[in-house]
Amino acid sequence: MVRPNEEVAALLQEYADLLSVTGGDAFKARAYEKAARAVGGYHADVSRLDARQLREIPGVGASIAEKVAEYFRSGHIPALEERRSRIPASVRELIRIPTLGPKKAMALYEDLHIASVDELAEAIRTERLRGLKGFGPKTEENLLHGIGLLRQAGDRILLNTAVQTAEDVLARLSAITGGVRCTYAGSLRRMRETVGDIDILVAAKDSAPFMDAFVSLPYTADVIAHGGTKSSIRTAEGVQVDLRVLPPESWGAGLLYFTGSKAHNIRLRTIAVRQGLKLSEYGLFEAESGKLIVSRSEEEVYARLGLPWIPPTLREDRGEIAAALDGTLPDPVAEAELRGDLHTHTDLTDGLAPLEEMVAAAAERGYAYYAVTDHAPDLYMQRMTDEKALAQRELVRQLDGKHRKLRVLHGTELNIGRTGDVDWPADFLAGFDLCVASVHSYFQQSREAQTRRLIRACENPYVNVIGHPTARHIGKRPPIDVDLDAVFAACGRTGTAMEVNGQPERLDLRDEDIMLARRYGVKFALDSDAHTPIHLPYLRYATGTAQRGWLTADDVINTWPLRRLKSFLRKGHGGAAAA
Template identity: 40%
Template sequence: MKNREIAELLYETADIMEFQQIEWKPRAYRRAAQNIENLGEDIEKVYERKEKKGLTEIPGIGEAIADHIAEYLETGKVKKFEDLKGKAPSGTTELMEIRGLGAKKTKRLADELKIKTVSDLKAAVNAHRIRRLEGFGERSEENIARALRNYEKSHSRMALGKALPLAEEIIFVLKTSLKTSLKTELGSKTPKIDLSKLIYTGSLRRLKETIGDIDILAEAEGEQVGKVMDAFVSLPAVGQVVSKGNTRSSVILKEGPEVDLRVVPPESYGAALQYFTGSKEHNIELRNIAQREGYKLSEYGLYEKASGKHVAGKSEEEVYRKLGLEYIVPELRENRGEIKAAIKKTLPKLIDAGDLRGDFHLHTDYSEGRASLETMVKKAETIGYEYIAVTDHSRSQRIAHGMEIDTLKAQWDEIEKLSKRFRMKILRGSEVEILKDGSLDYPDEVLKKLDIVVGAVHSGFSSTEREMTGRIVTALENRHLDILAHPSGKLLGKREAYAADFGTVFETAAANGKVMEINSQPSRLDLNDELILRAKEYGLKFCISTDSHSVSDLASMRYGLGQARRGWLEKEDVVNTYPYSRLKEVFKKLRD
């Protein structure tokens, strides 16, 4: 699908327009990009079916933008956008991706310090030239330096939310290509390629927050290996073929990341899958066990050291079983005690997608969401949820169109009406700002009427550890707060976690019966696995929520689920696996 490609093109164009001080158009282009991202169907098919008229039926896309999209779909570029890029300094859009550098600051840096690239910016920071500019100063320079480090870190690794759909798309297209070619070539014969065993490996399979390259494994033998390699390097998404061999090929996609494909025979597939999934530390410990048991373990299989006989390798389960271990799921393979547990047969039964009954963090167009309350409810019910909480922003979050009390009460009226039409429980909630002194953004008489209060920090990220810890602890001691949302405040690649004593935070939360959120937004994944493991030691309960701002965001639940599994969580640890009757015991304000 070209949806992501076109959305990114519109976002980039909006940035350039903003830099060139074209006032109202950037907002329109960003709105169009958001709607294309959330379209839910292939924009190419929309265009094929209805041509330009179909494009204008997409919310936020008028005649002019529809013309540009049609031109891109027809020719692969948009002349107007190319002209705009030509007039903007090279590197402008890249600079504006750095947190805190909007169009105005980027333009000042370009005009006054001749900073046109990320390298220029890094040199200026190191030479302390930015602090000399009027209106910037030492603090601004330090903030830019921190944002620059985060930018460089994020661009050396890819966020899970981008890598996983990309890997799935590559594998889907590769499977489709192979199915077509094999059917043409072999007719009714059985091919020697098991397409069900085309799978991504590495840190992506372990569902880490960020990954480096995308690694894919396939099973094939004989002349079919070449067929797989030919199809792989010929994928439409490939921008450059780095290498092509009999067992491994590497390409760089047009979108940027490198993708490696390895092809192994059936007898080695399981061993290779285990080896290339990692982690390195997990694999070292497994090899140590193999040596103690008189075996040699590699990506080719498990062999008897004395005779060289191949004794396991067709499947991962076979390898673990032969070594005397329970099968260890990929998310646990970090050498954090999982091997000892597998030896003792005491591995946790991790939470699964089918265990989840609801979502406690949803935004609608009452605040900064992009869909109506009814639309969000309809989609949640089609997922099969038993309950959801509607949690639009509270009043102090003006940038997010936070709701005044009158608007909040109007939303309650709509929730009451919708509750009569849908079988699902629709809970009255709010993402309530935790103010600087730790108090909550609505008065007690409003908070006590909410079914669920999700408390969150959205400001003051540069506070000291003592200040931030005190702020959060005060909020956790408020009897009306139920859930602490995105508890560390980080944004992947853009903002580090704020300084806070999480031991004190978790201890206070446990003492007051509060729930820790695992925020599934791909840009957050907060709590991450390490903090989940720490929080679990305090006996805390968790919820996995999407923080959805659109219908399509509801599908991001899988990213938070991945972090929960990496954090060793079981069904009982996560309150939105409970039936509604039991949930009322957790959030005592809930009423039928």
């Protein structure tokens, strides 16, 4: 389920947006945005903190702390509700459109009486926005992009929200007597980047206790169906969860069927038919006699069809069955194979925890090495300086090897400028153990310009990894328009790794892009981009995305021993990585 911290963070962010819409103090709006990020990433459950304890969260002052405490006392934030009352619900709907800011949403409502997403799309089509200040052809194009993203997202939820909900349901159902197996299936088991609904499977002879407990979950807002083999609920957050109870003897076939994908299952059924068999959610049967052959495990079903077990993340009908048949199916990288994290932040820039806490949390996860990569000075809001970077480097050296022999690397996240330049000169960059370079601005450049800037960044002898390479935010910001073939070719040529960023709203590179990059011999870094210790587990989402892109451990530089990793990071320039 959604953590109380995330729930409050969403409310504080909404308040910041509404302040902007109603012409409130811009400084105050930014303060609430900062507080939203801080609360969302805070390690402790904020619902258990009083106002004094809330004020200990960075960026949370007395006024914000009191609003949060009031919300948990009464279920309301009066100041937020008062701001909501000033703004029509339709304008609040417009704010949800990626690329449309609060002030422009209000201008559309006040000047053109546009009060819905559909009305905005029609106004763009009929060119009604052309006379409105600040709304030129490029703005219209961006808005259409945003409307498309909003509609595409629909009711789908991010992977981490789906995982939290599914794991909570599993924990509650697993405690019921009589269950033999319990897991989630569907697109969530395949680790797709967004999930429409959540499929839960239970193996038990008596379904009634599980169905009754399921529809009575404390966060159930609506019972859609309550049956003997299937029940469905909608949670208070609007997530649909479906529960199916299978006979234990049908578990393997049922798990295979309900995991999907549909296209993968069709391929399997075609193979079964060719062998005189019939495959369903109940088992693999002889077609003529109806005799059950196998059904208890997925491995048995695959084996009887002449196939090895295929990992769920590969089941998308993208050649996995042909690869399984000819023995070339990859062994996907596993999270347990990752030796470290190469992209993280501290409170020196936009993180929420000091370096000491981040290092200790990384050590607790059993890493062999860990890199801190705070933002560089060209991202001016972070106020990084040469002096701050050097002081942090000294602290990194003091912490190196102090926590369970964890090796700590001093890195930086550089900003890829408009033409591909980066923040610091070569002599300063040479002092870092590694450099991640990312696009944080100029998202609307032409395809040619974006391609040139990324290639130039790859060619920089001190840039080791291109961070979140397409700069997308799922459902909010589209990928930059870039010739990925050309960029991946440059990465392969220069020895620059591509990142698979585990932040759930990024998951960048996408799985399709990863498959393309592998053809150019590109290596990859799976990173959490953590801004707080509770983000470090986001590596599970980077790993799932990497698996969907068919990556093996050898493709991923942070599965390598430190010596091999450092050799890669030198990138042929004899850099100053510590021994």
